[in-house]
Amino acid sequence: MKTANININSNVKKKNKFVKYIKKNYILLLLLLPGFLSLLLFKIGPLFGMVIAFQDFSAFKGVFGSDFVGLKYFQRILSDPYMLTLIKNTLILAGLTLAITFPIPIIFALFLNEIRLKKVKNFVQSLSFLPYFISASVMVSIMYMILSPTSGIINELIKALGGDSVAFMSEAGWFRPIYIILQIWQTLGYNMVIYMAAITGIDSTLYEAASVDGANRWQTMFKVTLPCISSSVIVMFIISIGNIFTVDLDRLLLMYNSSVYETADVIQTYVYRIAFASTGMPEYSYGTAVNLIKSVIAFALVIFANKMAKKYSDTRVF
Amino acid sequence: MKKDKKINNKIGKVKPFDVINTIILLLVAIICVYPFLYIFFLSISDGKYLVTNQVKVFPMGVNFEAFKYIFTNKSLNIGRGMFNSAIYTVAGTITSIFITFSTAYVLTRKRFKGRFLIMSLFAFTWVFEAGIIPNYIILNALGFVDNPLVMIIPNAINTQFLILTKVFLEGLPDELEEAARIDGANDWVTMIKIFVPLSKTIIATIGLFYAVFIWNQYLVPQIYLKSAQYQTIQQILKQLVISSGSANTSFSTFVKNGISLNPQNLRAAAIFVAMVPIVCVYPFVQKYFKKGILVGSVKG
Numbered sequence: 001m002k003t004a005n006i007n008i009n010s011n012v013k014k015k016n017k018f019v020k021y022i023k024k025n026y027i028l029l030l031l032l033l034p035g036f037l038s039l040l041l042f043k044i045g046p047l048f049g050m051v052i053a054f055q056d057f058s059a060f061k062g063v064f065g066s067d068f069v070g071l072k073y074f075q076r077i078l079s080d081p082y083m084l085t086l087i088k089n090t091l092i093l094a095g096l097t098l099a100i101t102f103p104i105p106i107i108f109a110l111f112l113n114e115i116r117l118k119k120v121k122n123f124v125q126s127l128s129f130l131p132y133f134i135s136a137s138v139m140v141s142i143m144y145m146i147l148s149p150t151s152g153i154i155n156e157l158i159k160a161l162g163g164d165s166v167a168f169m170s171e172a173g174w175f176r177p178i179y180i181i182l183q184i185w186q187t188l189g190y191n192m193v194i195y196m197a198a199i200t201g202i203d204s205t206l207y208e209a210a211s212v213d214g215a216n217r218w219q220t221m222f223k224v225t226l227p228c229i230s231s232s233v234i235v236m237f238i239i240s241i242g243n244i245f246t247v248d249l250d251r252l253l254l255m256y257n258s259s260v261y262e263t264a265d266v267i268q269t270y271v272y273r274i275a276f277a278s279t280g281m282p283e284y285s286y287g288t289a290v291n292l293i294k295s296v297i298a299f300a301l302v303i304f305a306n307k308m309a310k311k312y313s314d315t316r317v318f
Numbered sequence: 319m320k321k322d323k324k325i326n327n328k329i330g331k332v333k334p335f336d337v338i339n340t341i342i343l344l345l346v347a348i349i350c351v352y353p354f355l356y357i358f359f360l361s362i363s364d365g366k367y368l369v370t371n372q373v374k375v376f377p378m379g380v381n382f383e384a385f386k387y388i389f390t391n392k393s394l395n396i397g398r399g400m401f402n403s404a405i406y407t408v409a410g411t412i413t414s415i416f417i418t419f420s421t422a423y424v425l426t427r428k429r430f431k432g433r434f435l436i437m438s439l440f441a442f443t444w445v446f447e448a449g450i451i452p453n454y455i456i457l458n459a460l461g462f463v464d465n466p467l468v469m470i471i472p473n474a475i476n477t478q479f480l481i482l483t484k485v486f487l488e489g490l491p492d493e494l495e496e497a498a499r500i501d502g503a504n505d506w507v508t509m510i511k512i513f514v515p516l517s518k519t520i521i522a523t524i525g526l527f528y529a530v531f532i533w534n535q536y537l538v539p540q541i542y543l544k545s546a547q548y549q550t551i552q553q554i555l556k557q558l559v560i561s562s563g564s565a566n567t568s569f570s571t572f573v574k575n576g577i578s579l580n581p582q583n584l585r586a587a588a589i590f591v592a593m594v595p596i597v598c599v600y601p602f603v604q605k606y607f608k609k610g611i612l613v614g615s616v617k618g
Contacts, residue, residue, distance in 0.1 A: 027505040028424055032436075035421025035475055039436065041460065042453075042472045043443035049452030063455060108346065111339055120340055126604060127347035130354075133603060135534035137552040138593045141559040142353050145360070145589070151582050153356065156371050185350065193607075217335055250536040254560060275451050276541055284451050291449035299446045 053289040059282075073289035082270075083290075090266040094244045096176060101183050102240060105191035106233060110221050112192065113199050125196065128189030136250035139182055143255075144169055147178070172262040175255065179264075182251060191236070198232035199225060235309045242305025245298040267294050354593065360586035361385070365571065365578030383577040384587035395546060396588055399554035403533055404595075406469035406550065410532040415525050417474045419517070422483035423509050428492065437484075444477035454541060468542040469532060469550075476531070479524040486520040487513070523606040526599060533595060551592045559585045 022029065048063075053073060055066040077083055108128075115121050131139070146152050147168040155165040168174045202225065210220050245267075252269050265273075271291045274283040360368060364379025372378060388396045425433045453472075454463075462468040490513065498508040514521070539550045558569070569581035 025429070025505070028427060028430060031420040031505060031509065032424040032430075034417045035424070036436070038417060038421075038471075038475050039439055039443070041456070043475075043477075044439065045456040046448035046452040047443065047446070049455045050448055052452065052455060057455075059458075062459070108343070112343055114339055115336070115343060117340070120344065124343045124347040128350045129604060129607075130597070130600060131350055133530050133534075133596050133600060134354075134593055135536065135552055135596070137534075137536050137555045137560075138589055141555055141585070141589045141592075142357055144560055145357065145582070145585060146353060151368070151371065153371075153374065185353075188346075189350065217333075250534075253540070254536065254556060272450060275454070284455070288449065288451045291451065295447050295449060302445050 050288055050292055052285050053292045055285055057285040057288075059284070069285075073286050074293075076286060077290060077293065086265060086267050086270050086290075089263060090245070090247075093176060093179065093247065093263075093266055097180055097183055098240055098244065100180050101187060102237065104184060105188055106195055106229075108188065109192045109195035109199060109229075110225055112196065113225060114217065114221065125189065125193060129193060130189065131186045132190040134186070136248060136254055139186065140251060140254040143178060143182065169255065170257060170259040172260045172264070175260045175263045179251065179255065183248070194236065195229060195232065198229040202228045231312050234312050238305045238309045238312070242302040242309075244301065245294060267291070354597075357586045357589050360583050361590045363583060365580040365583050368580060368582045369578075379577070381577050383574055384579055384583045385591070387574065387579055388584060388587050388591070394558065394588075395549065395554050396551070396558075396591065398547070399549055399551035400591060402466070402548060403551040406466065407529050407532045407595075410470040410474070411525055411529045413470050414474045414476070414479075414528040414532075415521060418476070418480050418483055418524060418528075419514070419521065420509065421475060422480055422487055423513060426484055426487040427495075440475075440477050440480060450537070450541065457542065463542055464545055464548065466543065466548050468538060469535070473532075473538070476528070479527055483517075483520055483524055486517060490516055519606070522602070526603045526606055529599065530596060530603060555588055555592050558588050 052063060052066065054068055054070060055063075056069050056072075057063070057066045112121060112124060115124075147154050147166075149155055149165045149167045154168070159165055166174070168178060206224050206228065207220060210224050215223065247266060247268055249268050249272070252264065252266065253272065256264055256269055267290060271287040275287045276282065356374075359373055359375075359377040361384050362380050362382060363373045363377045364381060367373050367378040388394055392398075424430055425437055427433070457463065457468065457472060462472060494512050494516075495508055498512050503511065534552065535550070536552045536556070539548075539553055540556075543549055543553070569584045571578065571580040573579070
C-alpha cells in the first residue's frame with residue numbers, strides 16, 4: 001500500500017512538475033513553435049518521404065496508399081547502364097572542379113597579401129567578391145550573351161583572329177570548361193577572403209624575423225605565409241572533399257540542354273529530369289532511390305570530413 | 319612630399335615586383351566585373367552599333383529605350399517578375415528573420431531542456447539531404463504547389479543562418495535575462511526589448527543573406543511555380559535569354575524613337591535589371607559577410 005502511494009505521489013509530482021514547467025515557460029515554447037513546425041514539416045518530413053524509394057509510388061495513391069516493392073528500384077539502379085555514365089559525369093565534374101578551382105584563390109591571396117597599399121587591396125577584394133552574390137540565372141545568361149555564336153564578344157574575337165565561331169553553349173565538350181569558369185568567377189573572391197582572414201592572423205614577429213634573416217619576397221611568401229595558413233588550406237580542402245557531391249544545381253539546370261547531356265548529366269540533374277521535366281510519367285520512386293544512395297554517400301563523406309577537419313583545427317562545427 | 323616619404327619608409331623601395339603584382343591583381347578584379355559592365359553597356363547602347371559589334375569597352379549612343387521597352391511591354395513579364403521577386407524577397411526575409419531569431423533564442427536558453435535534441439535534428443537534416451523529390455511529395459501534400467507561399471515558408475529556416483544566430487546569442491551574457499525576469503518581463507518582452515536591440519548586427523547579417531538567397535533562387539520556383547502570374551525574375555530571365563537561344567522568339571529588331579532596339583540590347587537590359595537589386599545591397603552584404611564567413615564555410 002505504502003509503495004503504491006509513493007508511486008502515485010511521485011507520478012502526480014512529476015505531472016505537476018511538467019505542468020508547472022509548461023505554465024512557467026509557455027511563452028518560450030510558443031516562440032519555438034514556428035521553428036519546431038518548420039523542422040518537423042519541411043526538414044524531417046521529407047526524410048520520411050524517402051520511403052517512396054521502396055514503393056511503387058503513385059501520386060494518386062499517396063505515400064500511405066502506394067504498394068511496397070522492397071528493393072526493386074535499387075536493383076534497377078544496378079542493371080541500368082546509364083548509371084555508369086551518370087556516376088562518371090558526376091565524378092569527373094566534381095573532381096575537375098575541385099582540382100582547378102581549389103588552388104587559384106590560395107595563389108591570389110598570397111599575391112594580394114604582398115600589395116601594401118590598403119586601398120588597392122580592398123578594391124581588389126570588393127570587386128572580385130561581387131560575383132558570389134549574383135544569381136545563377138544572371139551568370140549563365142551573361143555567358144550566353146558573351147559566348148553567343150552570332151553576336152558574342154568571344155566569337156567576334158575568334159573570327160577576328162581568323163577562326164570559325166563556336167556554339168559554346170550547345171557543345172558537350174565545352175560544358176565542363178564553362179561550368180568551371182563560372183565556378184572560378186563566382187567563388188574566387190569568396191575563397192580569397194577566407195584565406196586573407198587566415199593570413200591576417202599570422203604573427204607579425206615571424207615576418208620581422210624573416211626580414212632580419214634577409215629573406216626576400218618569394219622566400220617570405222612561400223616559407224612564412226604559406227606554411228602559416230597551411231592548416232586553413234587543409235581544412236578547406238577536407239571540407240571541399242566532404243562537399244564533393246554538392247553541385248550548383250541551379251547553374252547546371254540553366255546550362256542544361258539535350259545537346260550537352262553527354263557531359264552535363266550528373267546524378268542530381270538526372271533525378272530532376274526524370275521527376276520534373278520528363279514528358280512521360282514522372283519517375284518519383286526511381287529518382288528517390290538514386291538520390292538516396294547519393295545522399296548516404298555524401299552524408300558519410302561530410303561526417304568523415306568534419307572529423308578530419310577537427311583534427312587540424314579547433315573550430316567547432318556545430 | 320612628406321606623405322611620399324612616409325609611404326616609402328613604410329613599404330621600403332617600390333620594386334618591379336610590386337608594380338607587376340598590383341597590375342595583375344587589378345586586372346583580375348576588373349575581369350571579375352567586366353562582364354557585368356559589358357552587359358550594362360550593351361543595354362544602354364543604340365542597337366545599330368551592336369549589329370556591327372562596336373560596343374566593347376564603353377557604351378555607344380547612350381539611351382534608356384531598352385529599359386523602357388522591357389518594362390512597358392507586358393508580354394515579356396519582366397515587370398511582373400521583378401514585382402513577384404520583390405514581394406517574395408521582402409515577405410520571405412521578414413518571416414525568416416523572425417522564425418530564425420526566435421528559434422535561435424529559445425535554443426540558447428539554458429532552462430529549455432530539449433535544445434540539444436532539436437539542434438541535432440536541425441544539424442542532421444542539414445547534412446543528410448532528402449532530395450528534391452521527397453521534398454516535393456511533402457510540399458505537394460501541404461498544398462505548396464503553384465502557391466507563392468512556397469517562396470516564403472518552407473525555407474524560412476536555413477540551418478546555416480540558424481547556427482550563425484545561435485553562436486551570436488551564446489555570446490550575450492545570461493544576466494541580461496535574469497535582470498529582465500526580476501523586473502517582471504516575460505520571455506516575449508525579454509526577447510524583443512532586451513535581446514533584439516543587442517542583436518542588430520546579426521539580424522542585419524542574416525536578413526541580407528536571406529534576401530540575397532531568396533532573390534537568387536531558381537530551382538524552387540522552377541519546380542513549384544508554373545503559372546505565369548507567380549513566376550520570378552530569374553525564371554523570366556531564363557525564358558528570355560537562355561531558352562530562346564538564337565531563335566529570337568520573344569525579341570525582334572525594330573526602331574523606336576530613332577533608337578534601334580534588337581534582341582541583344584533588350585536581353586542585356588533584362589539581365590541588368592535582374593542583378594540591380596543585388597548590386598545595390600552589395601556594399602552592405604560585403605560589410606556583414608566577413609563576420610559570418612568562417613561559420614558559413616563549414617558546409618557548402
